[in-house]
Amino acid sequence: MSKVMLRHFERAISALAETVVAERQPGGDTSGMLGKSVAQFLMSVHARMPDYLSPLFYVLVLIFNASPLLRKGKFFHQLSLGDRLSELDTWRRSRIEVRRRFVEFYGSLGVFGLYSDLYGTDYTHDQLPTGKRAQSR
Amino acid sequence: MISFPRGNGLSLDKIVADVIVIGSGPGGAVTASICAEAGKFVVMLEEGEHLPLESAPHFSREEILQKYRNAGVNIGFGSTKLAYVEGCCVGGGSEINRGLYHRISAEVLENWRRDYRVDALTASDLEPHFAACEEVAKVQYLPGPAPQLSAKLASGASNLGWACLEVPRLYAYATDLVTGSPGRKQSMSETFVPRFMKAGGTLMAGTRATRISRGSGSWIVTALSKDGKNWRQLELSAKTVFVAAGAIQTPWLLRRSGIKTNVGNSLRFHPMLKAVAMFRDEINTPDELEPVHQIKEFDPRFSMGCSMSKRPALALAMAVHPEMTEAVDRDWRRMAIYYVQSTGGTGQVRSLPGFRDPLVRVSLHPPDLKELADGLARLAEVLFAAGAEAVYPSIPGYPVLRSPADIAKLPETISPKQANATALHLFSSCPMGEDEQKCAADSFGRVHGLDGLYIADASLLCGPTVVNPQGTVMAVARRNVMHAISAGAI
Known part of the structure; x- marks a missing residue:
């Protein structure tokens, strides 16, 4: 894979992550940290995918990133947030199954990553050695 | 015995053991701990890392x-x-599931006995094995x-x-x-794995078995071990090998090792x-x-x-x-x-x-x-x-x-x-039984026609357990390894 394509892949994942965060938390990620964290999660998942799937997803992400070129003259990662949101919605409502599935996959993974960041400690208990008295109500 | 053929104390390129267990999930951990407690030198390979329950x-x-x-x-x-x-860590699926526990029903066992001709697999045959596992994993x-x-x-x-x-x-x-x-949680990393190590067993985490082959009088397991960011090739040999890598990885490893009869053809799931x-x-x-x-x-x-x-x-x-x-x-x-x-x-x-x-x-x-x-x-x-x-x-x-x-x-x-x-529950990819038209292994997990090579995980179960399967996997693994030890096969 060329360095240019790899850079496009990373930028597309970052833009996708920021867009998923913006969909769920409008105006809630002013520092951009949530988007970066979700992007890192998506990259980590991609790195661990079955080896026959990761090239496929790599190509799909590049196609997704290039898809607005004809209509808007820009890659997905170069679009404004509003345009990215409408692009994501176009894919979500597409009649082509692979486009719907693509958004479903990255959308749900991104939301899972985001909610893990926001609420992942909701249910964390300190582990106690067996038999030790638990905290009283 | 662990040998250091290159004279380098940091390099374990060739390992000779009595027993090699591939996989440290419920089937592998139970099998390995019993072999180690029987005085055997056992090496247990696990592809994932050895992490505490609290790691996440x-x-x-x-x-x-x-x-x-x-x-x-x-x-x-x-x-x-x-x-x-x-799961892909020491303890396998037991680390990531919720640990809901059942003993399998007598009716399901009876169906397996009838349809796959499995010997000695009634509820009363399994009862002592369930009880013994429940003593260790509460x-x-x-x-x-x-x-x-x-x-x-x-x-x-x-x-x-x-x-x-x-x-x-x-x-x-x-x-x-x-x-x-x-x-x-009573996962394998909390129960049978520490027991295995206390009995002198050697756990090799971050080590992926890639092939099993027949050597002169022993089985040879080729594996890749993580060495920082690199992988190092290892060769392990033992008279007895238990493959317990789960219902997907076990048939994958056997098939790429050329062992294909009734292997990987009959996966079932819930x-x-x-x-x-x-x-x-x-x-x-x-x-x-x-x-x-x-x-x-x-x-x-x-x-x-x-x-x-x-x-x-x-x-x-x-x-x-x-x-x-x-x-x-x-x-x-x-x-x-x-x-x-x-x-x-x-x-x-x-x-x-x-x-x-x-x-x-x-x-x-x-x-x-x-x-x-x-x-x-x-x-x-x-x-x-x-x-x-x-x-x-x-x-x-x-x-x-x-x-x-x-x-x-x-x-x-x-x-x-x-x-x-x-x-979440996968099984039956290498079913056990005496019906050689259907089964990869005999009634006690030995691969048909191959001495010293056993399967010891959910792959062996003849069909869906209907209930959460971990208890059944542990009990069947214990039953099979005890049978092999008492028959002098290990």
Whole structure:
């Protein structure tokens, strides 16, 4: 894979992550940290995918990133947030199954990553050695 | 004996053992600990890392990256796609499951005995093995009231007159528990793995077996071991090898080693569909324990239960209802995830030349999909009987159900492309029994026709267990290794 394509892949994942965060938390990620964290999660998942799937997803992400070129003259990662949101919605409502599935996959993974960041400690208990008295109500 | 053929104290390139166990999940850990306690020099290989229970919160992003194979992205391909998960760490699936525990029913065992000609596999044959495993890995009921989302399912079942039970867990609860820290999960890394190491066993985490071959009087396992960012090739040999890498990885390893007879052809699983229920009151609060109720009214056709319903999981389950995004954020304490799982569907496991990961093909036939559709309708029925105000099936395009009358709107069957099924329980890819037309291994797990090579995981089970399978995997593994030791085969 060329360095240019790899850079496009990373930028597309970052833009996708920021867009998923913006969909769920409008105006809630002013520092951009949530988007970066979700992007890192998506990259980590991609790195661990079955080896026959990761090239496929790599190509799909590049196609997704290039898809607005004809209509808007820009890659997905170069679009404004509003345009990215409408692009994501176009894919979500597409009649082509692979486009719907693509958004479903990255959308749900991104939301899972985001909610893990926001609420992942909701249910964390300190582990106690067996038999030790638990905290009283 | 461990040899250092290159004279380099840091390099373990060749290892000679009495027994090699590949995989450290429930089957592998039980097998390895018993062999080590019998005085054998045992090496247990595990592809994943050796991590403490506390390394990540349960069902968190971190846990998925640390302990799930392929970060949880595993797909069974076919007309219906099936997402499945496997553990990939010391302890295997026992580290990532909820530890719900059952002994398998006598009826299921009888079917296996009859259909696969398995010797000595009655409930009474397995009883001492269940009991012995339960001595090491504690099985306990909740020390107090069930969590509300679990009690809701029980109340719905009670209102309908359906059989429902509280399922014990592989868990040692803290004494006098009221709330707060619940105790210790009895996963393999907490129970059989420490026992194995105490008995002198050698655990090699971060080591992936890639091939098994026959040497002069012994088996040779070729493996890759993580060495920082690099992989180092190892060669291990032993008279006896137990393959316990799980229902997907075991047939993958055997097939790429040229052992293919009845291997990887008969994968079975418990396909699962989920639905989110919204209640009037708050039933999903952070300080409660994990849900434990299951409805057994329709066994063995399908059963129902409660899922972990943390907010990340809820958001995931509701992803097919994007119009409900704000409701999840606002009302998550009133929402919980429930599931129905059946026993239908078959699959195959194949190794792909040039690729590391196995290819899994699955088939859910029309009767299987109809059964799941019936199960989903019954799940909605019980949730409304429990007081749900709305039920959201986690299937793309499915309607929101707002009253019991809406259940009639559900399709009579599920279209193969639409089914959003997952599977946590996988088995039967290398079934045991004396019927050599169907079985990869004999009644005690020895691969047919190959002395010294055994299978010791869920692959051996002849079909769906109907219940959570970990207890059965452990008991069958113990039964088989005890048989091999008493027969002098090890």
